[in-house]
Amino acid sequence: MVYDGTKGREGALKENQIPQHGMIRQEGGREDTGKGEVQLLGAGDRAHLQPEGDSVGEILRLLAEYYPEAKTALRYDTPFQLLVATILSAQCTDRRVNNITAGLFKRFPDAFSLAKLEPAELEQHIKGCGLFRAKSKYIIATSRILVEKYGGRVPDRMEELVELPGVGRKTANVVLANAFGIPAMAVDTHVQRVSRRLGLSRGENPKVTEREICQVIPRSMWILAHHWLIAHGRQVCHARRPACVVCPLAGVCPSRRLETV
Ligand code: SF4
Numbered sequence: 323m324v325y326d327g328t329k330g331r332e333g334a335l336k337e338n339q340i341p342q343h344g345m346i347r348q349e350g351g352r353e354d355t356g357k358g359e360v361q362l363l364g365a366g367d368r369a370h371l372q373p374e375g376d377s378v379g380e381i382l383r384l385l386a387e388y389y390p391e392a393k394t395a396l397r398y399d400t401p402f403q404l405l406v407a408t409i410l411s412a413q414c415t416d417r418r419v420n421n422i423t424a425g426l427f428k429r430f431p432d433a434f435s436l437a438k439l440e441p442a443e444l445e446q447h448i449k450g451c452g453l454f455r456a457k458s459k460y461i462i463a464t465s466r467i468l469v470e471k472y473g474g475r476v477p478d479r480m481e482e483l484v485e486l487p488g489v490g491r492k493t494a495n496v497v498l499a500n501a502f503g504i505p506a507m508a509v510d511t512h513v514q515r516v517s518r519r520l521g522l523s524r525g526e527n528p529k530v531t532e533r534e535i536c537q538v539i540p541r542s543m544w545i546l547a548h549h550w551l552i553a554h555g556r557q558v559c560h561a562r563r564p565a566c567v568v569c570p571l572a573g574v575c576p577s578r579r580l581e582t583v
Pocket residue numbers: 519520558559560564565566567569570571572575576577578579580581
């Protein structure tokens with residue numbers, strides 16, 4: 323089954339429902355099969371990931387409490403614009419991407435208009451962004467494929483998204499979750515770091531981390547949890563100096579002494 327936000331898992335929290343103490347209990351994790359599909363895993367496969375007691379539920383409850391407004395900072399009106407903004411966001415701040423796309427999307431709002439450009443033309447509009455030459459090629463090639471193969475629309479399936487130039491698994495998950503509301507866990511540097519420190523994953527790379535987080539967090543919470551982990555990474559659990567002494571999650575975090583190490 324492809325990630326499908328319309329089919330809730332029995333016993334899972336409802337979308338946006340704030341977990342209370344004792345509510346989170348995983349009944350089956352999901353594993354990426356390499357084709358954008360997920361399968362249920364048995365309890366033994368994920369036992370090593372479970373933090374002690376019910377700390378996953380408490381972690382989610384605290385994150386929900388402290389970051390109730392967490393959402394993507396990228397500005398967009400359509401799935402296509404989110405896809406372009408996400409491609410541009412690699413090694414570039416969301417603020418800078420928003421500055422670039424504010425003008426870009428006024429002139430070229432969709433795949434049809436961007437597909438007509440040559441890379442050198444688009445470079446002039448996105449050169450405030452790192453890797454702009456490569457991104458220009460990716461965006462135009464992707465736009466042309468969307469026009470030719472999908473009538474200008476962005477597909478809502480992982481295996482189709484990752485076939486597009488410049489679109490990796492993280493970008494595809496961002497689009498699935500934010501443009502289509504399909505449960506997905508995009509693993510960026512913040513999600514990777516914070517989830518490891520909180521004991522939600524031990525993954526050495528984003529793909530493994532995605533699988534592990536999705537095993538311990540209910541599917542209905544993946545989209546929100548992604549935003550919460552990013553917000554916490556940006557505001558408190560910084561890469562170099564995590565603010566453990568003021569962290570609201572210190573009571574349930576196995577890395578809470580990190581700041582003093
Ligand atoms: S206690 Fe420290 S390491 Fe743990 S989540 Fe908070 S800031 Fe990060």
